[in-house]
Amino acid sequence: MKKNMYARIASFLFLMLVGLSSLAFYTNQIKAWVGLDQSGNGQPLVEGVNDGDDVVNNALKSKMTYVQVNTFIRDALGQNVKNDNGRLVMKLNNGYLTYYYERTSDEKINQQVSYYTDLYQYCKGKNIPMIYFQAPNKVDPDNPQLPDGYTDNCNDAIDRYLKGLKSNGVPYVDLRTALKNDFDNYYECFFITDHHWLPETAFWASGKILVNLGNAYNIEYNKIVTNENQYSKRVYNEWFLGSLGKKAGKNWSGVDN
Known part of the structure; x- marks a missing residue:
């Protein structure tokens, strides 16, 4: 009271x-x-x-x-939700900020699957290698951390989309699975106050893409560029307030390194 x-x-x-x-x-x-x-x-x-x-x-x-x-x-x-010009900014139970997405209709998913399948078939007809890489969403599909009353519509849409590609024979790599296999904490691969990956996660993803392309299409590349030890890293503590943090205020989630 x-x-x-x-x-x-x-x-x-x-x-x-x-x-x-x-x-x-x-x-x-x-x-x-x-x-x-x-x-x-x-x-x-x-x-x-x-x-x-x-x-x-x-x-x-x-x-x-x-x-x-x-x-x-x-x-x-x-x-735990803030409306920002029609887009819902959500604070997950673990303190991370993300956008909340309404459910994508089956009709829309099927339409997108059809578009990409047509593109794949066109490239295949031109003897152009092609593979689809699915980027991870910020919400862990196995541990969504959503407030009560909300559902993980984004990963649901991704699952239905990839299922459609598979049915049509379109090759793809789901980086969500790779991310969960290679990192102990899914969420720590993202900024708290932004929807983007951390730079380290983006570097990891580029390596995964190179490896998959190399294996699938026998593409050669310089493996040194995927070695993290070849680079120096500098951390600025509490320096970055992401786009979601700017919409919700830093007192809701703090400031990222």
């Missing part, structure tokens, strides 16, 4: 702060937001109106403070 009361008070104060700040901001920025033309006749430009939200969002002072207050309120309410 107290938790809900504190959350309501914080929400009220936050809305008051946003309202007062917005009033002052719009007073100074109204011409840029509405997009008045330069003739001085006061007619709004359509382009200016359409871009109004972007102008306000990009010029708003202390924008990240508002984002973090919003996230604080969501934490107080026990919410």
